[in-house]
Amino acid sequence: MSKYIVGLTGGIGSGKTTVANQFAELGIELVDADIIARKVVEKGSDGLKKIVLRHGQKLLQPSGELDRAALREIVFDNEEERLWLNNLLHPMIRNAMLLAVENAKSAYVIMIVPLLFENGLDSLVNTTLVVDIPAHEQIARTAKRDGVESAQVERIIASQIDRNTRLSKADNVIENTQSPEALRDTVQLLHLRYLAQASSA
Known part of the structure; x- marks a missing residue:
């Protein structure tokens, strides 16, 4: 695999799409496992x-x-x-x-995989980026977005890798509780880091 791949993951409702779209705005191509x-x-x-x-x-x-x-x-x-x-x-x-x-x-590629670690797909990527939010926010955001009961979201979260394990496997973590401006700055910094890593890979 000649391309430098960033594996982007996170629990349901963590804001993976928001983060991925900010990389896309910087000219980076996205490969979305769900699509x-x-x-x-x-x-x-x-x-x-x-x-x-x-x-x-x-x-x-x-x-x-x-x-x-x-x-x-x-x-x-x-x-x-x-x-x-x-x-x-x-x-x-x-x-x-x-x-x-x-x-x-693009200079590197963002591969968006909700079950990156669960399905062993982290073996395909050069580095991993986890988008993280506290569990209570995850439940509230997803229930509101999908119009479902909190209990249903909790079942989905339980079927995914637990938060601490996901964080322990991450090379980089974006805390998605920050302001939109701060999030953009974080993505920009990571973008520069990935460009440097891709050029030296």
């Missing part, structure tokens, strides 16, 4: 064909798109089905992300 994960199961894709082959047409919406809610229902409490799905999709997502990185033109 790629949607692409590998879009209408007509091999991923979708294999899912339908296993579970049938009931997983398709009338438009022919994947019914994500129905798929979530199947894999949520079924470890075997979740493993099957992960074994199908993770290699596809990984390959598509690496291809996007190779095609990027």
Whole structure:
């Protein structure tokens, strides 16, 4: 891998997108695992064909798109089905992300991966950047953003790597409780650091 890759991660509702967009404003290309994960199961894709082959047409919406809610229902409490799905999709997502990185033109690339450490994808990056906020803020922000109950957000947080472990694995941390101006300054400083690291890599 010839590109210098910054792996950007953080718990749900921590502000990963806000931070990533500030790097984008500085001319850095983003490779977003969530967007790629949607692409590998879009209408007509091999991923979708294999899912339908296993579970049938009931997983398709009338438009022919994947019914994500129905798929979530199947894999949520079924470890075997979740493993099957992960074994199908993770290699596809990984390959598509690496291809996007190779095609990027910026001095370095930000790879946004919510489950960077959980899925072992930190092995693909040169350095890791964690966006962090206290758990109570995480719950409040996500519940408000997604219009869901706090208990549901707490379940999602519990399924992710715990905050202390994530922070211990981070090369850099952005505390996302600072003012928008301070956040911009922090991103600018990290940008200069990554430019220097990329040029000497």
